[in-house]
Amino acid sequence: MRLTGQITSMEKDFIAMINTHRGIIYKVCNLYGHEKDYKEDLFQEIVLQLWKSFPAFRQESMISTWMYRVALNTAISSFRRAKKKPESQSLSMAALEIPDMTDADEHARSAMLESAIQQLTKIEKALVMLYLEEKSYREISEIMGITQSNVGVKLNRTKSKLEKIIKADNNEHR
């Protein structure tokens, strides 16, 4: 891909797709990143991974399913980058703002949601995110690479864990 010059039709399609579904990438970055630098780094890495796999994407699955799969894969398997400061702040990132969860209209609820989700493991975070997105067990199974029955078992466990966390948080705030 060139930095300058004319944009090809594939690049245009890719950019349009990223923009249509930018919320998916923002959400994954916010769930898996605490610091601004890391969120931006992760955003960039997810876009790169999507770009690399874009030519092979044949729309056998829904775009959102494919994007979730790539974004979650990248977020979960990118431990090393979390430990290293970026060598230099890129020019492009200066122009990108990843909205925080707590910027949402219902501030108190959003803060509670963010705090509760951050206490979950990486896999549980992915499950809760897909559950909140109202994805079917079949879609969750496709994204996570586990059986539908396993999705059911894990989701129930994760929901119970989340309820306990919320309960504890509620008691703390009273």
Added chain:
Amino acid sequence: MNIDELKIAWKAYDRKLQSTQAINEKIIISMISERSGARFARVKQRYLIGFLWMAVCLSFGFAILLGNPFDYDLTLQYVPTVIYCACLAILIISMVRSFMGLRNITISHNNLDVSLKKIIAIYEKPRQFIRYIIIIFLFSQVVLFPLSFLPRGIERMGLWPALGERLIPIAIAALMLWIAHKLGAFKERHGKDFRNDLNELEELKALSSELSDGE
């Protein structure tokens, strides 16, 4: 607050994200270029240094095989140098394969479970393999290389005195390796990276078993 209320909060957050300004196309293009460029430049530099170092070492091996600077008389005496060259050649091939693999890495078609297992395999396979190669390499250089001078010693002083004499450089080399090991020469050089790799590997294994758990 319960889970249903969290769903409301999540929807509010989703609405907020949908209303954000579209990302400028130049930003998307530049972030891909920057990230790919920086990553491959780093990887290429690391591999280039590795290739150069190994090429220099390999050229020493070939010089011994072709020029016979130690005046070897028997084919057997060349064995340590042949092992030395073979180990370096295997390491170079392994590096080339890893480099090609890195260039082709994409996680698009793998689901989470498969990709985690793939990453674990990438971590474990070369490490184990390289460890064996390095053990063979060190054994050939510490033990077999000094023994390659044994035939000349036998001619001069007989079998047992010659063996005794050969044990001196073997013992010195082994002692130096042991001291270097104790001083942390092997551990400290890339020790931190190695520990990070191990921690990451453990975390990956935990995530993988977390996914498999319940099936």
